[in-house]
Amino acid sequence: MKTFSKELRERFPEQVLSVEESVSGQVTVLLNNSDATAITRHFLTERQARLVTVFAEDRVKAEGVFYNYYVFDRLGDPSWVILKAPISKDHPSFPSLAAELPSVNWQEREIQDWFGLEAAGHPNPRRVALHDNWPDVHPLRKDFPLDTVLPAFEGERHVYRPTLGEGVFQIPVGPVHAGIIEPGHFNFAVAGEPILYLQLRMFYTHKGTEKLFENLPIPRAVFLAESISGDSAFSHGAAFCQAIERAAEIEVPQRAQFMRATLLELERIANHIGDAGAIANDVGFVIANAHAGRVRELVLGLNETLTGSRVLRGMVAIGGVRRDWQRDQIEAIEKTLAVVEREFRDLTAILQSSNSTRERLERTGILRPEKAAMLGVVGVAGRASGVDLDVRRDHPYEAYRHLPFRVPVYQAGDVRHRLQVRIDEVGESLRIIRAAVAQLPGGPHRAPRQPIPPGRCALSAVEGWRGEIIHWVRTGENNRLERCKVKDPSINNWPAIVETMEGNIVADFPVINKSFNLSYSGTDR
Amino acid sequence: MFKILQKTFSVGTATADYPRIAPRVAEQFRGCPEFDFAAWNDARPAAEACPTGAIALIDSEGLRQVIVDYGRCIFCGECAETSADEAVRMTHQFELAVTDRRDLVLTAEYTLYPDGSHAALLSATSGPGMEETGKRIEAAIHNLLGRSLSIRQVDAGSCNGCEQEIVALNNPVYDIERFGIHFVASPRHADMLLVTGPVTRNMELALRKTWVATPEPKVVAAVGACGISGGIFGTNYASLGGVDAVIPVDVYIPGCPPRPEALLHGILLALGLARRGGM
Numbered sequence: 001m002k003t004f005s006k007e008l009r010e011r012f013p014e015q016v017l018s019v020e021e022s023v024s025g026q027v028t029v030l031l032n033n034s035d036a037t038a039i040t041r042h043f044l045t046e047r048q049a050r051l052v053t054v055f056a057e058d059r060v061k062a063e064g065v066f067y068n069y070y071v072f073d074r075l076g077d078p079s080w081v082i083l084k085a086p087i088s089k090d091h092p093s094f095p096s097l098a099a100e101l102p103s104v105n106w107q108e109r110e111i112q113d114w115f116g117l118e119a120a121g122h123p124n125p126r127r128v129a130l131h132d133n134w135p136d137v138h139p140l141r142k143d144f145p146l147d148t149v150l151p152a153f154e155g156e157r158h159v160y161r162p163t164l165g166e167g168v169f170q171i172p173v174g175p176v177h178a179g180i181i182e183p184g185h186f187n188f189a190v191a192g193e194p195i196l197y198l199q200l201r202m203f204y205t206h207k208g209t210e211k212l213f214e215n216l217p218i219p220r221a222v223f224l225a226e227s228i229s230g231d232s233a234f235s236h237g238a239a240f241c242q243a244i245e246r247a248a249e250i251e252v253p254q255r256a257q258f259m260r261a262t263l264l265e266l267e268r269i270a271n272h273i274g275d276a277g278a279i280a281n282d283v284g285f286v287i288a289n290a291h292a293g294r295v296r297e298l299v300l301g302l303n304e305t306l307t308g309s310r311v312l313r314g315m316v317a318i319g320g321v322r323r324d325w326q327r328d329q330i331e332a333i334e335k336t337l338a339v340v341e342r343e344f345r346d347l348t349a350i351l352q353s354s355n356s357t358r359e360r361l362e363r364t365g366i367l368r369p370e371k372a373a374m375l376g377v378v379g380v381a382g383r384a385s386g387v388d389l390d391v392r393r394d395h396p397y398e399a400y401r402h403l404p405f406r407v408p409v410y411q412a413g414d415v416r417h418r419l420q421v422r423i424d425e426v427g428e429s430l431r432i433i434r435a436a437v438a439q440l441p442g443g444p445h446r447a448p449r450q451p452i453p454p455g456r457c458a459l460s461a462v463e464g465w466r467g468e469i470i471h472w473v474r475t476g477e478n479n480r481l482e483r484c485k486v487k488d489p490s491i492n493n494w495p496a497i498v499e500t501m502e503g504n505i506v507a508d509f510p511v512i513n514k515s516f517n518l519s520y521s522g523t524d525r
Numbered sequence: 526m527f528k529i530l531q532k533t534f535s536v537g538t539a540t541a542d543y544p545r546i547a548p549r550v551a552e553q554f555r556g557c558p559e560f561d562f563a564a565w566n567d568a569r570p571a572a573e574a575c576p577t578g579a580i581a582l583i584d585s586e587g588l589r590q591v592i593v594d595y596g597r598c599i600f601c602g603e604c605a606e607t608s609a610d611e612a613v614r615m616t617h618q619f620e621l622a623v624t625d626r627r628d629l630v631l632t633a634e635y636t637l638y639p640d641g642s643h644a645a646l647l648s649a650t651s652g653p654g655m656e657e658t659g660k661r662i663e664a665a666i667h668n669l670l671g672r673s674l675s676i677r678q679v680d681a682g683s684c685n686g687c688e689q690e691i692v693a694l695n696n697p698v699y700d701i702e703r704f705g706i707h708f709v710a711s712p713r714h715a716d717m718l719l720v721t722g723p724v725t726r727n728m729e730l731a732l733r734k735t736w737v738a739t740p741e742p743k744v745v746a747a748v749g750a751c752g753i754s755g756g757i758f759g760t761n762y763a764s765l766g767g768v769d770a771v772i773p774v775d776v777y778i779p780g781c782p783p784r785p786e787a788l789l790h791g792i793l794l795a796l797g798l799a800r801r802g803g804m
Contacts, residue, residue, distance in 0.1 A: 131727050139762050148762045150726065175731045178710035180678045180692050182685050183728055204727045205682045208763035216576075223576035223601060224757050230686025230782065274692075287529055293696025294539045300693075301551065308555040308615075310784060311686060314601040322602075329553070346532055353528055521684045524727075 004047070004074070004081050005029060012039060023246050023458045025079035025395075033068070033085040037095045040070055040083070044101070049074040049081070050389075051376065052461075053470050054097075054104050055485040056111040058142045060089050066117055068094050069472070069485075071459065075388070078395050080459055087117055096122040103376030103492055114140035114210075129203045129524075132157045139211055146208065146215050160199050163189040168196065171506065175204045179510075182520035186509070193505040198498050202523050209525035213484035214476075218244060218452050219318060221481065225471070226313050229488055229522035234267045234312035235464030236471075236522075240484070241318050242397060243460035243471040248452045252398070254441040256320030261399040262333070262436045263303075263312055263321075265429040268465035270299040272422040272429075273344060275517050279419050280351055282511035283360040288350050295343045302336040305329055319447030333437055341430055348423055361416035365500040365512030369411055377496045379467015379489045381516050384421045385413035391463035402439060403432045413500075418515040452479055464489065466519065488522025539697040544793070548786045555600045556618040557779070560593060562633040562649040565612035567642050571604035577750060577757045580604055588647075589637040595621055596629040596753035596767075599781035621779040622746075622791030626769065629753070629777060673705035674796050677715035677739065681732045681768060682725035687749040687782040691719065699785045706792060712738040717795055718745045719788075722752035723764040724771050736772040744795045746776040748788065753777045 005027040009016050015035040020028045031039060043049040052071040059065055065086040072081045087094055096119040098105045108119040109128040116138035119125060127134070135150055163170045168191050175183035185201040209228060213221055225240035226233040238260055245252055252260075277292020300310040306329055307315035315321050351357065367377065369386030377387055390407040392400045408424035410417040452475050460471045467489030476482040493516055500512055541548060550556075568591045572580045579597035583590040605613045623629055632650050635643035678691055694701040695708065709715050712735045724732055736745070747768040750756035755766035768774050778791030 134726075137762070144762070146761045150762055175728065176677075176679055176712070176735050180688055180708060182680050182683070182688065183731065204731070205680070205684075205725055206727055206763050207682055207723055207725050207758045208761040209758075211763075212758065212761060219574070220576040223599065227684040227686065227751075227757055230684035231689055233684075233686065274689075287533065290697050291532065291536070293693065294536070294698060297693070297696065297698045304551040304554050306553070308551070308553045308602070309600075311689060311782065313599070313686075313781065314555065322606075323553075350529055350532060519685060520680075521682075524725075 004077060004079070007047070008039070008081070011042065015039060022456065026082065026246075026459050027079065028082045028084050028457070030084050030086075033087050033094055036068065036070060036083060036085045037097060040097060041100075043072050043081075047074060051097075051101060051104065052080075052468070053485070053487045054107050054111070055472065055487075056087075056115045056117055056140075057474065057483050057485075058115060058140060061142055065089065066092065066115060068111070068117070071470070071472070073394065075394065080395070082459065092116055093118040093120045095120055099123050102374060102495065105495065106491060114138060116141065129206060131203065139208065146211050158201065160187045163196075165191070167191055184520050188506060188509070190506060193507070195501045195504055195506060195509070198501045200494060200498060202494065202520065205521045205524040207525070210484060210486060213481050215480075217479050218475075218481060219479070221484070222317060223314070226316075228486055228525060229490075229519040230311065231271055232267065232464045232466060232469070232488075232519065232522065234263050234316060235462050235469055236486070236488075237313075237316040238264060238398075239460050239462040239464075239469045239471045240473075241316050242462065243458050243473045243484075244318050244452060244475070246458035246460060247456035247473055247475050248450070250319050250447050250450065252320050253444045253447060254399075255324075255443050256445050256447075257399040258436045258440050259321050259325065259445065260316065261403060262433050263306065263315065264398075264462070264464075265432045265436075266299060266303055266306070267312055268429045269340070269426050270296055270303065271465040271517075272426050273299065273347075275422055275514065276347065276351065276419060278514050278517070279361070279415065279511060280357060282514050283357055285351070285354060285357045288347065288357075291343070291347050291350065295340060295347060298336055298340050298343070302332060305332050317446060318452075319449065320445050322446070324445040330437060330440065333433065337430055337433060344426055351419075358416065360508070360511065361419060362414060364415045364508050365504055365515060367413040367496050367500045369413060371499050372413065372496060375496050375499065376492045378492050379464070380418060380421050380425070381493050381496060382467065383407065383409045384417040386411045389468065391461045391468050395461050397460075397462065399436060399439075403435050405429075405432050415511055415515040466490065466517070467493070486525055488519055488525075490518035490520075490523045493518050494523060540700045540703065541698055543699070543786045543789060550617055554617055555602050556616045557595055557598055557600055557621060558602070558604050559614050559616045559618070560631065560633075561612040561614075562591070563646045564610060565591075565608070565633075566610050566644065567608075569641065570607040570609070571613055574603040574607040576601060576603065578759070584637055587637055589635045589643045591633045591635065593631040594629060594754065595631075595779045596626060596777060597750055597756060598779060599750050599756065601781075619780060619784055619787040620790045621787065622794045623777055624775060624794065626753070626774070626777055629779060673707070674717055674792070675707060675709045675715045676717045676719050676792070677709055677712045677735070679712075679718055679720045679732060679735050681720055681728045681752075681771075682723050682764065683721035683749065683751055687721040687752070690782045690785050690788060691721075691748070693785045694788060699789065701789065701792075704793070704796075706796070712736075713740065715739050716743060717792070718743065718772075719748055719792070720745060720752055720768045720772075720774075721748045722768050723755040723758045723760075723766055724768055726763050726765065729765060729771055732768075732771050744775045745772055746778055746791055746795050747774045748778050748791070749783055750779065750781045753779060756781065
C-alpha cells in the first residue's frame with residue numbers, strides 16, 4: 001500500500017516516526033500512542049479505510065514498552081496498513097476508540113483484561129474475556145507463566161443490566177444450552193413474546209490459546225491453530241501457516257496452494273450445507289435437515305479421502321500440506337462433487353418449496369446494512385447485509401488469484417438472505433474447486449522444512465467459511481513464537497446478533513442465532 | 526410436499542448399520558497409531574513431534590520408560606511419519622472407548638544407552654481394555670431394545686470439533702435414535718452427560734451444576750482428547766484439563782474429534798454400564 005503509507009506520511013509528517021514494509025504489502029507505521037486516535041479517525045473518515053482489528057503485545061522485556069496495533073485495509077487495495085503505538089509500562093493506558101467505533105468494543109476490553117492496559121474513555125470498561133470472579137491477573141503479559149495456578153473459583157458475580165417495568169421479564173439462557181452447541185450466556189429482556197433487548201456474555205471457553213501459542217514449537221502450534229474453532233480447523237490452520245510462511249519468507253509450492261484452496265472450499269461447502277439444514281430445522285422443517293445431514297456426510301467422506309480426517313485436520317503444514325494426492329484421490333473430488341451438486345440443488349428446491357418456511361425466514365432477524373458496517377460485521381452475515389468484503393478477492397492469497405468466483409452480496413440482512421448467501425457460495429465453491437483441480441500443477445506439495453528465523457512479524461488473512469480470519473505473529477528464538485494474535489470473524493459478528501433482536505420474538509432467536517452460526521471457541525480462544 | 530416425498534423415497538435408506546457392520550472408512554483415514562515396541566529403536570523423534578505430549582519419555586539411569594497415552598492422542602500421524610524404523614504405524618482403529626482411564630496408557634521400558642538411543646525392550650503393556658470392550662458392547666446391544674438412554678451434551682470448553690461429530694449422530698447416516706438413544710434439552714431429563722473439554726475455568730461451575738442437576742443413577746462420558754486429558758490445551762491458567770478433573774467420569778472416548786461411530790461405540794459402552802447401574 002505504497003500510496004496509502006505515502007499519503008499518511010504527507011498528511012502526518014510529525015506523527016509518523018517510522019515506516020517499515022518487511023513483508024510485501026504489509027506496511028507497519030510507528031507513531032506515538034497519543035496520536036493513534038487522530039490518525040485512526042482520519043483513516044476511517046477520509047480514507048474510507050476499515051479498522052480490521054486492534055490488539056496488543058508485551059515487549060517490556062525486549063524494548064521496555066507494550067505495543068498496540070491497529071490493522072487497516074480499504075476496498076480496492078490489496079495491502080494492509082498496521083499502526084503500531086508504543087504504550088509505556090509506567091502509564092499502561094491507551095485512548096479508547098470504542099465510543100465512536102463499536103467494532104472494537106470487545107477487542108479493547110480484551111487488551112485491558114489480558115495485558116492490563118487501560119482503554120481510557122471506554123464507554124463500558126467492564127471485564128469481558130476474564131470473568132468477574134477472576135483475580136487481578138493479566139495472562140498475556142510475559143511475566144505471567146502459562147501454567148499459573150489461580151485461586152479457586154468463587155462463584156458468579158456478573159451483574160446484567162436490570163429489566164424494569166410492568167410485565168417485563170428476564171429469560172436467562174446458558175451457558176449450558178438445550179441443543180448441541182457451544183456455551184455462552186444469553187440474557188433476554190422480554191415483554192410477553194417480543195424481545196426488548198438481549199445481553200450477551202461470552203468467553204466461557206477461554207482456554208489460554210494465545211498464551212499457549214507462545215509456549216509451543218511452531219510445527220506443533222499448527223495443531224493448536226486447528227483447535228481454535230473446530231468447524232474451521234483448516235481455515236485457521238491455513239491462516240496460521242500462511243502467517244509463519246510470510247514471516248519466514250517460505251515459498252509455498254504452487255501445487256500446495258491449489259490443494260489448500262480446494263480444502264478451504266470443501267470446508268466452506270460442508271459447513272454451509274450443515275447450516276442450511278440447521279436453519280430449516282430451527283423452523284421445524286426437519287426433513288430438509290435430514291437431507292442436508294446426508295449430503296454433508298458425502299463432503300466429510302471426501303474430506304477423509306483427501307486428508308485422512310473428516311474435518312480436515314492434520315493436513316495443513318508450514319510450507320504446504322502434509323500429504324500429496326494420488327490420481328484416485330483427485331478423481332474422487334469430481335465424482336463426489338457431482339453428487340453433492342445434484343443433491344444440494346434438490347435440497348435447495350425443497351427448502352424453497354415450503355411457503356411456511358419462507359414465511360419464518362423472511363424479515364426475521366434483520367441486520368440493517370448501516371448497522372452491519374458500523375459494527376464491522378464480516379463474512380456471510382456481512383454479505384447478507386450489504387458488506388461487500390471477501391478476503392479471497394480483496395487480499396488474494398494462495399491460488400485464489402487464478403480461480404474464478406463471484407461474491408454474493410444482498411441488502412436485506414434477514415435470515416432468508418444469510419441462507420441465500422450460503423446457497424450461492426456453495427455453487428461458487430464448487431466452481432473454485434473444479435477450476436483448482438483442473439489447474440492443479442505438478443511438483444512438490446511442501447517446501448523443504450527450515451528453521452524459522454526470530455524477530456519477524458507478519459499478518460495473514462483467510463476467508464474462512466464464516467468470514468475473515470486474521471492471524472498476526474512475531475517469531476522468537478528456537479523455532480517458537482513471541483506472539484500470535486488470532487481474530488475469528490465471530491468477534492465482530494456477535495454484537496450484531498444483539499442488533500437483530502428488535503421486533504423479534506424469543507421463539508425466533510434460535511433460527512436467528514443459527515443463521516449467523518458464530519464460533520464461541522473462536523471468540524473466546 | 527410431493528417433491529419432498531419423491532426425494533425421500535428416491536434416496537431410500539441412508540443409515541449405515543454400525544455397529545453390526547464395520548463402517549466404510551476411506552483408505553486414507555487415520556485412526557490411532559500402533560506401536561511395535563520390540564522393533565522401536567528410537568522413540569525420541571516421535572516424542573519430539575507429538576503435538577499433545579501423548580508420547581512421553583522418562584529417562585533414569587540406564588532405563589527409559591516410553592509412555593503412550595491414547596487419551597491425549599489426536600491421530601495426527603506425526604509419530605509414524607518421524608519414526609524411521611517403521612515401528613509406529615497409523616491404523617484404521619477408532620473403537621477405543623474404555624471405562625478405565627489407565628487402559629488408554631501403554632508403557633514400555635528399555636535399556637537406555639549413554640548416547641540417548643535405546644534397545645532391548647524390557648517390558649511393555651498392550652492396551653488391555655480394548656478387546657474386552659468390544660465384547661462388553663455386543664452384550665449391551667443384545668439387551669438394548671428394553672431400554673432407552675437420554676443424553677445431555679455439555680460443551681465444557683471445547684473447540685466445537687467434537688460437537689460437529691456429536692451433531693452428526695442425529696443425521697440419517699448414524700441415526701442414534703434407532704438405539705432408543707436421544708439428546709435431551711435439560712440435564713434433569715438425562716441419564717448420561719456427554720462432556721467435551723478441556724474444562725475451562727469459566728465453565729467449571731456450570732459443569733458442576735449440570736452434573737448435580739442430573740438425577741442418579743447417571744453416567745458421564747468424556748469425549749475427545751481434550752475431554753479426556755485437556756488434549757493440546759493440557760492444563761493452564763484457563764484450562765483445568767480433562768473432565769475427570771471436575772466430575773467423575775465413567776467412559777472415555779478418544780479421538781480428535783472421535784468420528785460418529787467412535788462416539789456410538791463409547792455411548793453403547795456407557796449404556797452397558799448404565800444398565801448395570803440399575804437404570
